Amino acid sequence: MIYNTLGKTGLKVSRLGFGTMRLPTKSDNSDIDKVEATKMLEYAIENGVNIIDTAYPYHAKGLEGSGESERFLGEFFSENSYRDDIILQTKSPVWAVEQKSDFDDFLDEQLEKLQTDYIDVYLLHSLTVPDWEKVKELDVFDFLDDALSSGKIRHVGFSSHIEVDYIVEIIDEYPKWEVALTQLNYLDEYYQSGVMGTNYLKEVNMGSMIMEPLRGGRLVNNIPKEIQELWDMAETKRTPVEWALQYLWNRDDVDCVFSGMTSLEQVKDNIRIASTEDLISDNDQELIREVARTYRTFLGNRCTRCGYCMPCPHGVDIINCLTEYNIAHMMGDPKASAMQYFSLIDDDSRADSCVDCRECIPFCTQMIDIPAELQKVYEYFGSEFDHF
Ligand code: SF4
Numbered sequence: 001m002i003y004n005t006l007g008k009t010g011l012k013v014s015r016l017g018f019g020t021m022r023l024p025t026k027s028d029n030s031d032i033d034k035v036e037a038t039k040m041l042e043y044a045i046e047n048g049v050n051i052i053d054t055a056y057p058y059h060a061k062g063l064e065g066s067g068e069s070e071r072f073l074g075e076f077f078s079e080n081s082y083r084d085d086i087i088l089q090t091k092s093p094v095w096a097v098e099q100k101s102d103f104d105d106f107l108d109e110q111l112e113k114l115q116t117d118y119i120d121v122y123l124l125h126s127l128t129v130p131d132w133e134k135v136k137e138l139d140v141f142d143f144l145d146d147a148l149s150s151g152k153i154r155h156v157g158f159s160s161h162i163e164v165d166y167i168v169e170i171i172d173e174y175p176k177w178e179v180a181l182t183q184l185n186y187l188d189e190y191y192q193s194g195v196m197g198t199n200y201l202k203e204v205n206m207g208s209m210i211m212e213p214l215r216g217g218r219l220v221n222n223i224p225k226e227i228q229e230l231w232d233m234a235e236t237k238r239t240p241v242e243w244a245l246q247y248l249w250n251r252d253d254v255d256c257v258f259s260g261m262t263s264l265e266q267v268k269d270n271i272r273i274a275s276t277e278d279l280i281s282d283n284d285q286e287l288i289r290e291v292a293r294t295y296r297t298f299l300g301n302r303c304t305r306c307g308y309c310m311p312c313p314h315g316v317d318i319i320n321c322l323t324e325y326n327i328a329h330m331m332g333d334p335k336a337s338a339m340q341y342f343s344l345i346d347d348d349s350r351a352d353s354c355v356d357c358r359e360c361i362p363f364c365t366q367m368i369d370i371p372a373e374l375q376k377v378y379e380y381f382g383s384e385f386d387h388f
């Protein structure tokens, strides 16, 4: 295993982190296959993985609510002596916080579920712009200061899918941030905060952690013929998982990559890759860019995310509705895209909130008939998440 320093925390972290949002399950998403998941965690820890990520809602019955992932980890650590050697990371469900005391209530509940006195790294989970404004009004900095000084949490950060300008704003407003978890893979260099976000984290010496390195598995499953033909031209032959992970580990603004693993086979394969130094040549780096360009030719609409159509007077998040539809077409995985669509876009900002007033159309730089495209988005994803 190869280890990196996690920014100003000074923690030495395995460059592969174990994400626990896709553990193997039995009857439904909340019914973790504990025998199999235990084998996976034991193998990972025995082979050098020293950071594990979970969150309040992981493995809940729906997309929110109290999940089983934290509870399973609590049981796991109570049955062995690994806890003190592991960097345990979980996250505050900021969307569910309605008053200041809720921050403490959630943290105490999480400590109880995890059967521990402290959390090594505590993140505000999936900060959106409205949630960020809300938590500031609810004195989130006081809560974090107190949780740090009481020892309930040891390092603090946030995760987010928002654009780089907001990420910079969040970072600049609280000097105690030490880490951030953002989305990056070779397709998403300029989506969400992308590489500009990881560059900034490096600049301010914050730990840079990455989620969705395989885009929820979409960069490695059902590879289109056109993409495989490009990979076959590489100077060094790699599997799709190797391309996706080594792309990230060839960057000096990435400290740790979390992979949400579902089987022991995946754990073994990821650890093998994480333990191998693999310098990608300039030609193969160009090939990665060509693969990304080719994926983009499969888009469902022409939206460039320029933002000139926003804000919609009826609150529709036009950019992300069109983007998630694009990603669904590009990657051919409706279930994974639906998960993003319903978790990243608020209920009243999805495509079905469009009232066809047509006020946005004159502003579109790509001359897209936005309400017509939103209708396609609605027909594709529906109005509620029932894709489990
Ligand atoms: S047509 Fe739809 S998306 Fe465009 S401004 Fe009106 S409600 Fe918003």
Ligand code: SF4
Pocket: 302, 303, 304, 305, 306, 307, 308, 309, 310, 318, 319, 322, 363, 364, 365, 366, 367, 368, 370
């Ligand atoms: S103006 Fe057009 S291209 Fe730009 S974000 Fe809006 S829909 Fe997309």
